[in-house]
Amino acid sequence: MRPCNTKDINVHNVNRIILFSILFLCLLNCSPEEISDDSVNLIITNDGNGTTDPVGTISVIIDTEIDISATPFEGYHFLNWTITEGAIEFVTILDENIPDTKVILYSEDTTIQANFHIEESLTIASSLHGNVYASKTGLVNHGEAIDITATPDSGYYFVNWITSAGTGVSFDDLSAQDTTVCLTGGPATIKAIFNINPITETTGTVNFNLRFVSSGNYYVGENPPGIDNCNLTKSFWVAETETTYELWYEVRYWAENTASPLYTFANDGREGNDGVDGAIPSLAQNEPVTNINWRDCIAWCNALSEKSGLTAVYYSDSGFTAPIRSVSDISSFDETLGSEDNPYVQWNANGYRLPTEAEWESTARGGLLSKETGTYSAYIAGNTGDYQYIYVDQYLWYSQISNNSTHNVGEKTSNHLGLFDMSGNVFEWCWDFLGGSYPSESIDPIGGSATYSHIRRGGSYDFDITTCTVNYRNFIEVFTEWENTGFRFLRLD
Numbered sequence: 001m002r003p004c005n006t007k008d009i010n011v012h013n014v015n016r017i018i019l020f021s022i023l024f025l026c027l028l029n030c031s032p033e034e035i036s037d038d039s040v041n042l043i044i045t046n047d048g049n050g051t052t053d054p055v056g057t058i059s060v061i062i063d064t065e066i067d068i069s070a071t072p073f074e075g076y077h078f079l080n081w082t083i084t085e086g087a088i089e090f091v092t093i094l095d096e097n098i099p100d101t102k103v104i105l106y107s108e109d110t111t112i113q114a115n116f117h118i119e120e121s122l123t124i125a126s127s128l129h130g131n132v133y134a135s136k137t138g139l140v141n142h143g144e145a146i147d148i149t150a151t152p153d154s155g156y157y158f159v160n161w162i163t164s165a166g167t168g169v170s171f172d173d174l175s176a177q178d179t180t181v182c183l184t185g186g187p188a189t190i191k192a193i194f195n196i197n198p199i200t201e202t203t204g205t206v207n208f209n210l211r212f213v214s215s216g217n218y219y220v221g222e223n224p225p226g227i228d229n230c231n232l233t234k235s236f237w238v239a240e241t242e243t244t245y246e247l248w249y250e251v252r253y254w255a256e257n258t259a260s261p262l263y264t265f266a267n268d269g270r271e272g273n274d275g276v277d278g279a280i281p282s283l284a285q286n287e288p289v290t291n292i293n294w295r296d297c298i299a300w301c302n303a304l305s306e307k308s309g310l311t312a313v314y315y316s317d318s319g320f321t322a323p324i325r326s327v328s329d330i331s332s333f334d335e336t337l338g339s340e341d342n343p344y345v346q347w348n349a350n351g352y353r354l355p356t357e358a359e360w361e362s363t364a365r366g367g368l369l370s371k372e373t374g375t376y377s378a379y380i381a382g383n384t385g386d387y388q389y390i391y392v393d394q395y396l397w398y399s400q401i402s403n404n405s406t407h408n409v410g411e412k413t414s415n416h417l418g419l420f421d422m423s424g425n426v427f428e429w430c431w432d433f434l435g436g437s438y439p440s441e442s443i444d445p446i447g448g449s450a451t452y453s454h455i456r457r458g459g460s461y462d463f464d465i466t467t468c469t470v471n472y473r474n475f476i477e478v479f480t481e482w483e484n485t486g487f488r489f490l491r492l493d
Contacts, residue, residue, distance in 0.1 A: 049116035086110030150192035241409035255303035295327035305351030333452035366416035381422035382415035396424030
């Protein structure tokens with residue numbers, strides 16, 4: 001046997017030392033991915049409304065399915081998984097919309113988050129004068145379409161749906177009796193709104209519709225919001241449209257030729273802004289009557305009451321035995337109580353009369369229906385935004401779009417009460433004397449003391465849109481008539 005060579009042993013040891021040194025240097029200069037390229041970090045978080053398993057940072061093998069689960073806190077439900085850090089092309093969540101699923105990472109560290117949402121629950125509020133059916137109530141899925149149907153009681157009609165509590169509620173069609181609703185903002189309560197059917201009255205050969213306005217507390221006033229507790233204690237029926245020339249002519253002709261005693265008017269009335277005063281109604285008969293003064297209006301209302309078998313409202317005596325039947329065009333004001341300019345008023349009579357300014361404004365704003373639906377505003381009648389709102393033209397005739405002319409009543413979109421032209425077309429006479437600031441009382445305001453001017457409301461075809469808002473006030477003398485001024489009437493329920 002050959003003896004050991006010490007030189008060979010030393011060389012071998014040196015080689016081993018060099019090899020281990022190289023390996024050690026590699027370990028010092030290489031990242032974990034370069035040392036082991038088959039594992040990455042998965043970081044699992046949540047939005048604070050639940051827990052996850054696992055949670056925090058874990059090391060996982062790439063291309064391997066990892067089980068993950070999410071559990072919501074009480075009052076919340078699982079919404080989804082989302083990738084908050086990392087490239088989505090290097091991650092697969094097998095089903096991001098279920099709480100128990102699997103995730104696969106392919107090449108880099110990734111953070112995913114479990115998201116939760118407050119539980120959606122649907123409640124149907126009790127609705128007066130009708131019933132509501134929902135395909136599902138109580139807990140519902142986030143964004144689930146729920147079928148809902150509103151059925152009015154006999155004598156009522158469906159108006160629209162409202163959200164009476166909660167947020168994140170969307171209706172497919174607010175104005176449809178049969179529609180769907182989705183909840184995305186937690187618990188919510190919805191309600192169907194119903195109103196009394198309009199009634200149709202006939203005088204001679206002319207029909208006219210009346211709409212119901214409920215008594216209640218309203219915001220009214222020149223500077224919004226005005227009095228926030230204006231209490232109208234009596235419900236009433238108000239004309240659906242401005243008084244047409246056809247209706248005016250029918251009643252005036254009867255009053256001047258058949259009534260006993262006969263009536264006398266200061267003005268014959270005009271068909272729209274450019275008709276012939278007192279002419280037989282023509283193709284424009286459904287335009288509003290104009291060119292009548294305030295005196296004409298109260299006499300005409302008395303005539304319609306008498307013709308309809310109702311009790312007149314305006315009288316020349318305190319005993320309410322002599323209704324105002326004759327009015328003049330004298331260009332002076334008579335403040336004497338019982339005169340044509342300052343008549344006695346039987347406020348509880350069932351006959352027709354001009355609305356007070358408070359009645360007119362609460363009606364123009366949409367009555368209690370608009371208060372309940374959140375659209376009781378100081379804008380254009382029926383609209384839910386200010387007068388610059390892009391769709392405002394659908395509600396009224398005003399100077400920029402009227403072609404400087406009145407139009408048939410009822411051509412534009414109504415307000416929530418089903419009333420047309422409360423803004424625009426023609427100004428409408430009200431009962432109230434100008435008499436200072438409006439209103440001065442909070443219960444059934446009737447305006448100030450007698451003066452030569454009366455309030456007119458609503459704007460007209462030849463006025464700018466800014467004057468057509470439901471809280472804009474204007475006035476003219478009691479004896480003055482204009483081609484841009486007419487009226488509508490009401491009677492108590």
